[in-house]
Ligand code: SF4
């Protein structure tokens with residue numbers, strides 16, 4: 001059965017134009033964001049790395065929070081600690097960045113919670129039914145709260161090709177250990193002829209898996225946790241991932257984790273903001289990042305799979321480069337797997353508002 005995906009077309013680059021598009025969407029889809037008085041409503045977002053300037057704007061989060069509070073519900077924004085080095089690896093640095101990037105209470109009207117604790121280890125375990133994983137560790141409110149709202153800035157991704165709402169839930173709602181398990185199939189290697197021995201990958205690896213061997217970088221596959229940092233750090237195309245196999249395992253695991261988490265919420269709604277669609281995700285991108293698609297608007301659905309599929313289809317239709325058509329098979333394998341798991345529908349009605 002096809003799921004409904006609501007769509008406000010917009011190529012606005014100004015905050016005011018984008019907020020107008022959001023208001024149109026909220027007006028038409030308000031019936032999917034009805035919460036009880038006093039209900040605590042978790043709102044998942046990612047503020048992006050400190051160098052990222054294209055993450056979801058606070059201007060687009062504020063109206064969503066106002067709408068939730070209108071009838072007396074109590075929203076909070078949340079994210080979790082990341083596995084790579086940077087300003088979101090622990091709750092202290094992450095919350096400092098929250099303030100710096102304009103997501104603090106005084107600007108948004110809701111508190112921000114780092115949902116897996118100070119160092120990304122807190123939470124509860126859920127059993128997972130997938131073939132690759134048996135347990136996942138998630139924020140302890142998963143299974144205790146009825147509703148979940150997920151706000152996503154869709155982008156490309158260095159491994160899965162597409163980072164949409166499924167990735168936002170799978171990575172952003174799991175503890176560091178579960179993030180590592182999802183990444184662990186990705187064991188990069190070094191192309192020695194390209195390696196200049198600059199040492200950048202060694203400096204950035206969080207688990208000291210890289211050392212010099214015969215004057216070139218060498219990755220110890222037993223120590224590597226697959227975080228992908230060395231791929232981003234190498235400016236000489238000397239670190240590569242086996243794209244033939246690994247990305248599919250990575251994608252399948254993300255679908256499994258997202259599915260397990262989402263089953264714990266009765267009332268779910270997903271909104272994706274298709275503006276500033278960079279080749280890399282918000283964990284990596286910076287002000288020099290290339291756009292792979294033109295801006296095309298805001299999408300929303302109760303079906304996370306239909307939402308991601310529609311977003312990627314539209315990104316491909318509004319493409320600036322061939323990025324999404326080139327990597328299409330990787331995210332599509334995740335969508336197929338997610339459909340088999342019953343996460344949602346691959347077919348959708350695009351309802352333009
Ligand atoms: S070798 Fe690369 S992918 Fe593996 S843990 Fe180190 S930085 Fe991450």
Ligand code: SF4
Nearest residue numbers: 195196198199201234
């Ligand atoms: S960052 Fe690249 S070039 Fe530099 S040492 Fe590592 S693999 Fe070699």
